[in-house]
Amino acid sequence: MLKTMMQLAKMQFNQYNIYKSNFYLFTLNRIVEVIVYIFVWQAIYSQTGNAGGFTLSQMVTYYILAIAFSSIATWGINETMAHSIRTGQINKELLNPLTYFQYYFGMNLGELAFAVVIGIATFIICAIFWELALPVSFLNFILCIFIIILGIPITFFIQMIVGTIGFYTNSIWGMQIFRKAVIQIFSGIVAPISLFPLWFQELSKFLPFKELIYTPINIWLGQVDYSEILFVIIKQIIWGAVLYIIAKKFFNHAIKNITTNGG
Amino acid sequence: MAIIEVKNLVKTYKIIEKEEGLIGYFKNLVKPKYKEFTAVNNVNFSIEKGELVGYIGENGAGKSTTIKMLTGLLTPTSGNVIVNGIIPNQKRIENNKNIGAVFGQKTQLWWDLPVIESFRLIKKMYKIPENEYRKNLKKFTELLDLEELLEKQVKNLSLGQKMRCEIAATFLHDPKIVYLDEPTIGLDVFVKEKIRKFIKDINREKKTTVILTTHDLKDIEDVCDRIILLDKGQIIYDGEKQKFKDTYGRYVIAELIVNNIKDNIILNNAEILEQNDNKLKIKFSHDETTIVKIMDEISKFCNIEDIHMKEAELEDILKEIYKGVHTNVKNNDATSKNAI
Amino acid sequence: MQKVIYNISLYLSFLKISLKEILIYRIDCIVGIFSQLIVQLVSLVFMFVVFQNTENIAGWNFQQILLLFGITRISIGISGYCFDGLYDIGPKYIKSGEFDKILLRPVHPLISIIGNSREFVSIADFILGLVLTIVMLVQLAIPVTILLIIKILFFSIVGALIIGAINTIFSISSFWTYRSNEVIWSFYRMYTFTEYPITIYNKFIRILITIILPFAFVAYYPTMAYLGLNTYIIYLSPVVAVVLWFVAVKLWNLALNKYRSTGN
Numbered sequence A: 001m002l003k004t005m006m007q008l009a010k011m012q013f014n015q016y017n018i019y020k021s022n023f024y025l026f027t028l029n030r031i032v033e034v035i036v037y038i039f040v041w042q043a044i045y046s047q048t049g050n051a052g053g054f055t056l057s058q059m060v061t062y063y064i065l066a067i068a069f070s071s072i073a074t075w076g077i078n079e080t081m082a083h084s085i086r087t088g089q090i091n092k093e094l095l096n097p098l099t100y101f102q103y104y105f106g107m108n109l110g111e112l113a114f115a116v117v118i119g120i121a122t123f124i125i126c127a128i129f130w131e132l133a134l135p136v137s138f139l140n141f142i143l144c145i146f147i148i149i150l151g152i153p154i155t156f157f158i159q160m161i162v163g164t165i166g167f168y169t170n171s172i173w174g175m176q177i178f179r180k181a182v183i184q185i186f187s188g189i190v191a192p193i194s195l196f197p198l199w200f201q202e203l204s205k206f207l208p209f210k211e212l213i214y215t216p217i218n219i220w221l222g223q224v225d226y227s228e229i230l231f232v233i234i235k236q237i238i239w240g241a242v243l244y245i246i247a248k249k250f251f252n253h254a255i256k257n258i259t260t261n262g263g
Numbered sequence B: 001m002a003i004i005e006v007k008n009l010v011k012t013y014k015i016i017e018k019e020e021g022l023i024g025y026f027k028n029l030v031k032p033k034y035k036e037f038t039a040v041n042n043v044n045f046s047i048e049k050g051e052l053v054g055y056i057g058e059n060g061a062g063k064s065t066t067i068k069m070l071t072g073l074l075t076p077t078s079g080n081v082i083v084n085g086i087i088p089n090q091k092r093i094e095n096n097k098n099i100g101a102v103f104g105q106k107t108q109l110w111w112d113l114p115v116i117e118s119f120r121l122i123k124k125m126y127k128i129p130e131n132e133y134r135k136n137l138k139k140f141t142e143l144l145d146l147e148e149l150l151e152k153q154v155k156n157l158s159l160g161q162k163m164r165c166e167i168a169a170t171f172l173h174d175p176k177i178v179y180l181d182e183p184t185i186g187l188d189v190f191v192k193e194k195i196r197k198f199i200k201d202i203n204r205e206k207k208t209t210v211i212l213t214t215h216d217l218k219d220i221e222d223v224c225d226r227i228i229l230l231d232k233g234q235i236i237y238d239g240e241k242q243k244f245k246d247t248y249g250r251y252v253i254a255e256l257i258v259n260n261i262k263d264n265i266i267l268n269n270a271e272i273l274e275q276n277d278n279k280l281k282i283k284f285s286h287d288e289t290t291i292v293k294i295m296d297e298i299s300k301f302c303n304i305e306d307i308h309m310k311e312a313e314l315e316d317i318l319k320e321i322y323k324g325v326h327t328n329v330k331n332n333d334a335t336s337k338n339a340i
Numbered sequence C: 001m002q003k004v005i006y007n008i009s010l011y012l013s014f015l016k017i018s019l020k021e022i023l024i025y026r027i028d029c030i031v032g033i034f035s036q037l038i039v040q041l042v043s044l045v046f047m048f049v050v051f052q053n054t055e056n057i058a059g060w061n062f063q064q065i066l067l068l069f070g071i072t073r074i075s076i077g078i079s080g081y082c083f084d085g086l087y088d089i090g091p092k093y094i095k096s097g098e099f100d101k102i103l104l105r106p107v108h109p110l111i112s113i114i115g116n117s118r119e120f121v122s123i124a125d126f127i128l129g130l131v132l133t134i135v136m137l138v139q140l141a142i143p144v145t146i147l148l149i150i151k152i153l154f155f156s157i158v159g160a161l162i163i164g165a166i167n168t169i170f171s172i173s174s175f176w177t178y179r180s181n182e183v184i185w186s187f188y189r190m191y192t193f194t195e196y197p198i199t200i201y202n203k204f205i206r207i208l209i210t211i212i213l214p215f216a217f218v219a220y221y222p223t224m225a226y227l228g229l230n231t232y233i234i235y236l237s238p239v240v241a242v243v244l245w246f247v248a249v250k251l252w253n254l255a256l257n258k259y260r261s262t263g264n
Helices: A002-017 A020-048 A056-074 A078-087 A089-093 A100-129 A138-167 A173-187 A198-206 A214-220 A226-261 B021-030 B063-071 B092-096 B115-125 B130-144 B159-171 B189-206 B217-223 B241-248 B291-299 B314-323 B329-339 C002-023 C026-053 C062-096 C098-104 C109-115 C122-139 C146-175 C180-195 C203-212 C220-226 C233-262
Strands: B004-016 B034-047 B052-057 B078-083 B099-103 B177-181 B209-213 B226-231 B234-240 B251-259 B270-276 B279-285 B303-311
Touching (some): A002 A020, A020 C026, A020 C180, A056 A100, A078 A089, A078 A100, A089 B099, A100 A138, A138 A214, A138 A226, B004 B063, B034 B063, B099 B159, B130 B189, B189 B217, B234 B241, B251 B291, B279 B291, C062 C146, C062 C220, C098 C109, C146 C233
Parallel strands (some): B099 B177, B177 B209
Antiparallel strands (some): B004 B078, B226 B234, B251 B303, B270 B279
8 A cells, every 4th residue: 555655656646747848937936925925025124133932043043944845735636626527527536545635645645745845956956046944953853754745645635625525516616725725824825824913822722733834943043942843743743633534534435425326 | 355345235316396487397396306217227137356347338328427436426226336345435535546437438537737637637646656657658558559648738639649648647546446437439540449458458468357338338248258238227248248249249240242133032930131233141049040041042033143251240139128029038137147 | 999999898798698698597696706805804904904003004004904905805806897807718718629619709708708808796896996995985085076087997997998908918828828827827816916915025026016017006195195195106097007918919919829729
């Protein structure tokens, strides 16, 4: 099964990689995004000298990492899945000797592998133009990566939930944009969570999104206690389990609908 | 024991009755009215390992619904389906390991990648041993002429090339049962023939059970030994193909080139299908008359220059059945089933 | 001149047909409009957070930035609705071979393609822009005169034309790749640079968005005029639009001829 998933991941990755233009354009998009954020903050620092406890170098690092990680947090297979439902391709995929979730998780990994490549390219190019803060320690670097990996099942199950909506509507395009916007705002891609109003910070403590971007970067910058990291790990595992149950239940319900009422 | 066992299978759909206009649209949203529709109505059959079965019927006769229940994609409303000792819709993944399926032009091949990549995925998915995979790949490449296609991206293949690859992909893991739902739709004659020959070859060698639904009766004629004929959700014939033809196709169509027509031609035991100045098309049954007698009769009205005879083909027979010529087919169902 | 008017009227009749087609997909539209607003929410959240930490960016306060954002959205809305067809050239028309059919029509292919635009959800951008603009004009105590309304309408259309021309130039990539929509979009997105005062950027980016891809003329210079910060550069906008379209059509024809002679 693991071998199958790796093969699926490899194929999904190759599917992207066939178009070299994908790599250049996606990287360009990331950089265009980061430019606005960074120049706006630079303007503010030149006026006030400080914002939310971050130094300018930390802030620049924050945004570059946020944009580099952003594809991992927001990309996924829900559009592929909805397309497969729309065209009836799902009937073929349901006849595979592995579950639908396993099949799509494999593809999701391939998608994320491409997101990692784009992230690294974005990071390297940005490092030429701006001075970046390095991770405070090797342990922090490892922990940062680990928290990001913990987020992968969470975003995957959300993708599956959104994709399953495709059983009920013609297009999940709107839902997908909604999902992306929620993650962008609550994960801290738009701005560090600590700069948001207090109620928002309280709310995001309990949601799993902050750990996709904000928390890993703060671990990189050395601004998180190790005890808090433990709490974060437990929180993510619980969220992963909860979202797995919801996604599975929802999908099984939808599939039951087609298996009793036809596709 | 039979590899596929279907007992009293029924599938009923609930369909929402659509109402016209905006008010009707909202009414439907709040409280939809349902209508029941029986797609498959008390179907029974069993299929042995290695059989080549044609599952035929008009559009909407319930063919695809049955196939979907056999593969576990649909849950039966009532009745039993047992495939290879498993109830497919309860143990879908388990069942999937033993089967292969082609659904029309839908392909499981990856659009942007070379064909061989999709084959490699199938190899891993079904855990096909390396030597087995090599052997099959080599043989399929030969039989379906895939040599030059394997390294091409799927999106660059023509429909015929794509379907050849799709068929190969379906048989790659040596499935015990293969469901082919319209595998030749939209293909040219050469590709169709290649695919038919491939199915027969693999069946002979590996005893693969094949269930084929198609609108091209040439497929059935070439490939299948047994046919199951479905009409409005019910089986109206189940038995050997040859026997079916013998029973309902005991007539001959003859085309005659004639001249000097004297009178209005009236024949006692044959039906005139077409007549013009020097051409005559007639139909008669072996039970009622012989060609010699007919010729004799015709020669009273004109001179016969040439004659060309054609046995009834499956397609002709089915056309007649649908038109209601053989009203007794349904009653024969029981006897023909007992005959197997 | 007559030819230009004829082409514009042709384009408008194409637009009317596509509008009718769109009304059929009402639900998709509502969802689309809703999600378009959500995307804007992301930008607005960023501005909101930024202004929690500062009074102004390069001398512009929150209301002024929001006015700039609103004016930008009006132009984006118009251009999104009118020029969306450009995104389809590669992935839709050329890929399916439909492009050859378009070439057989007795009108310039660009007219057919642009006239087939149907991005109805852009209406969300337009309305959001309109609302923000009106609210901010009132809050900033700028007298809303008839002249100002006409000015805003006129320069918003000019802005949309500038965006359309830039997208047309990048749509030339359709002749080389089916995925031209992504090429267009990647460069189009640079308009977001001009949602903030361009003085915050370094020289390179400033040259990029005023001369190379003159997005600054879409909303930034007009907004400066409405705010009374610079009343003259705004009149360069129509000139920029005309020059850009001239260049765009010339380049497009050149590329088309090359495409025709080499085939696909």
